[in-house]
Amino acid sequence: MEQKSILVGVGGGIAAYKSASLCSLLVKNGFDVQALMTEHATRFIQPLTLQALTKHPVIFDTFAEPNPSEIAHIAVADRAKLYVIAPATANLIAKLAHGLADDMVTTTALAATCRTVVAPAMNVHMYDHPAVQENLQILRDRGVIVMDPGEGPLACGYTGKGRMPEPEDIVSVIKALLEEQQDLEGLHFVITAGPTVEDIDPVRFLTNRSSGKMGYALAAQAISRGAKVTLVSGPTHLNPVPGAKMVHIRSTEQMLRGVQEAMADADVLIAAAAPADYRPVQVFGHKWKKSDGLPELALEETPDILATVSRSRREGQTIVGFAAETRDALSFGRRKLESKGLDMIIVNDVSQPGAGFDVDTNQVVVISRTGDVDTLPMMAKSSVADRILTRVKALRNSVDGERTG
Known part of the structure; x- marks a missing residue:
């Protein structure tokens, strides 16, 4: 396996x-391992042990x-392809869930953009x-992979669920995630996000409630899986997506021009x-x-970005749309899929709690041009972004298979 940088946070x-054992196995599997420890972790195992196994000084002092x-x-977070925290104590889990950062393990967790x-x-x-x-559950909702602990005799004398997963099992999960993360390598994604703004006068404008969170999540996940990404974004309060x-x-109009320019060498x-x-x-x-x-405000339609780009697409390009609806979501979604010549459409009912604008969750239905319907929880x-990207990849693979078959 190509050497990749893995962070191991020890609670x-x-x-x-x-x-x-985890650090040793990762090194044997060809990973470059950087260990981080909380101060309490150094009471159970000496940093020198992990330094000898990883060939890197162990970082445990935030100063x-x-x-x-x-x-x-910041530096180790930027270099990491994946961050594994093992063992994660109840105290450490609480800090991660609520954004507390008073040691190297939690401080680095806030800076890391990797899985x-x-x-x-x-x-x-x-x-x-x-x-x-x-x-x-908070961590899971943010996309963190939470492994189930093992069952059996515990150090406290009890028997039950609470044993740290075996190092071999953790390494298997890491390998699977990293292989998945690079499955979009070589593809150029153009992703649009947020609202657009149409000025009425120098002070007032027409817009909508879109926060851009879904598009930014798609961009971040596509980058983590190896894709090249151009993110065409309307005004949002979100930080730029690294990479x-x-x-x-x-x-x-500006979004249309930005998309057309980026699609000159894009795949999706x-x-x-x-x-x-x-x-x-x-x-x-x-x-x-x-x-x-009272002013008379006459309106006209803005350019239809999806229809325009779909009509001028090059062979091999995949176009995926979104449909934010408040009623008859599937019906309107299918209609939009057909009328705009899309390969796939993501439909959500924004009137439902947790599936609307400016929230961190979503509940969508994925409809492909082949008629497949996939309802996600x-x-x-x-x-959601990860699931969508996996379906886009599968769609492209099936089309490529038809061309070569």
């Missing part, structure tokens, strides 16, 4: 001794900066506690944005005053 529990040219927790795997280890009653289960070429636009368009459908025929040069009376938008 302060008796299962910390297993982290030595120790061995390289003055970089910030340690994260958490391997819980604790007493059976602690693991079953509602607070711990809620915290684990993506960011094209910031304001109006629907995923149109997750919510462009404004109408714009004022006349844009007032100055702020319209109430004293001027409510989940974090990062997880």
Whole structure:
């Protein structure tokens, strides 16, 4: 396996001794391993042990900066292809769930943009506690891979669920995730996100409630799986996606031009944005005053980005649309799929709680041009993005098979 950088975060529990076996197995499998420890973890296993196994100094002091040219927790997070935290104690899980960062393991977790795997280890009653289960669900909803602990005799004397997963099992999960992450290598995705804005005057404008979170999640997941990504984004409050070429636009016309330019050498368009459908025929040069009376606001349609790009697509390009509906979602979604000549459409009913705008979850139905319908459960938008990308890849593989068959 090509050498990839793996972060191993070690929490302060008796299962910390297993982290030595985990690091050793990862190194034997060709990974470059950087170990991080909490201060409590150093009470159970010496950092020197993990240093000898990984051939890298172990980082456990948040104020120790061995390289003055970089910030340690930022640098290791940027280099990592995957972050595994094992063992993850109840305390550590709570910090991860609520964004606390008072040690190297949790501080680095906030800086990491790669996939994260958490391997819980604790007493059976602690693991079953509602607070711990809620915290684990928070992590799952964010797209963190939470491994189930093993069952058996525990160090505390109890028998039950709470044993840290075996190092061999953790390595198998890591391999599978990394192989999956690179399955889009060589493909160029153009992804649109957020709303567009159509000015009425220098102060007022027409827009919609789109936050851009779904499109940004798609961009981040596509990059993590090896794709080249151009993200054409309307105005949002979101941070740029690391690794993506960011094209910031304001109006629907500008978004169309940005997409057309990027599609010149792209393989896939995923149109997750919510462009404004109408714009004022006349844009007032100055702020319209109430004293001027009620303005007559004549509207015209904005360009249809999906239909325009679909008509001019090159052979081999895949075009995926989104349909945000409030009624008869499947019916309208199928109609849009056909009328715009799409390969796939993602339909969601934004009137449903947790599936609308400006939330971190979504519940969608994926409809392909072959008639396949796949209803996904409510989940974090990062997880929805991962499922969509997997279906896009499968669609492209099936089309390529038909061409060569």
